[in-house]
Amino acid sequence: MKKIIILFFSIFLFAQDLEKVVLQKIKYALNCNAQFSYVSEIELEDTSQISREEHLYKVYGTYKSVLSGSLYFKGFGVGDESHPISGSFVAIVKIKRIDVDLKKIIYKVAFKRGFVKKECLIGG
Numbered sequence: 001m002k003k004i005i006i007l008f009f010s011i012f013l014f015a016q017d018l019e020k021v022v023l024q025k026i027k028y029a030l031n032c033n034a035q036f037s038y039v040s041e042i043e044l045e046d047t048s049q050i051s052r053e054e055h056l057y058k059v060y061g062t063y064k065s066v067l068s069g070s071l072y073f074k075g076f077g078v079g080d081e082s083h084p085i086s087g088s089f090v091a092i093v094k095i096k097r098i099d100v101d102l103k104k105i106i107y108k109v110a111f112k113r114g115f116v117k118k119e120c121l122i123g124g
Contacts, residue, residue, distance in 0.1 A: 019044065021100045022059065026091055029105055030063060032120035037065045037109075040084070050092070056103070059091045065109045085110050 023042055030039040041064040050056040064084035087109030094101040105116040 018095065018098075018100070022093055022095070025093075025100055025102055026059070026061070026089070026105065027063075029102055029116050029120045030089065030107060033105075033107070033116040034065065037067050037085075039087075040064050040066060055094055055096045057093045057095055059093050060088070061091070062086060062088050 023044065027039055027042050030042075042061060043063070044059060044061045046060045048058050050058050063086075065087045066084045087107060089105055089107045091105045092103040094103055102116075102121040105121065107114060107116060
């Protein structure tokens with residue numbers, strides 16, 4: 001019984017660490033792709049498996065995008081951290097044992113949509 005509890009606890013910790021790695025890689029890719037903003041407060045909403053043989057997962061999530069520069073004009077400010085814009089993303093992630101590779105990320109923030117550049121998917 002003690003071995004089963006230890007095994008269950010180690011699997012639980014491994015799953016949490018894997019989620020942190022996925023979050024960190026997605027955050028790096030979104031920040032790398034952003035031109036005038038930075039990404040914070042990423043949350044995973046849902047994960048579903050696409051292919052068992054290729055170990056591919058589809059990850060849905062939301063994030064906050066904040067302009068990195070501030071602009072003030074006649075008392076109105078744009079770009080400070082009190083006005084973050086909500087965004088969403090869909091990522092295709094390959095997870096095999098402890099390796100996590102991002103294959104594709106489609107993002108949406110305000111009226112802008114697109115794909116994260118390949119160079120940004122490799123880092124992290």
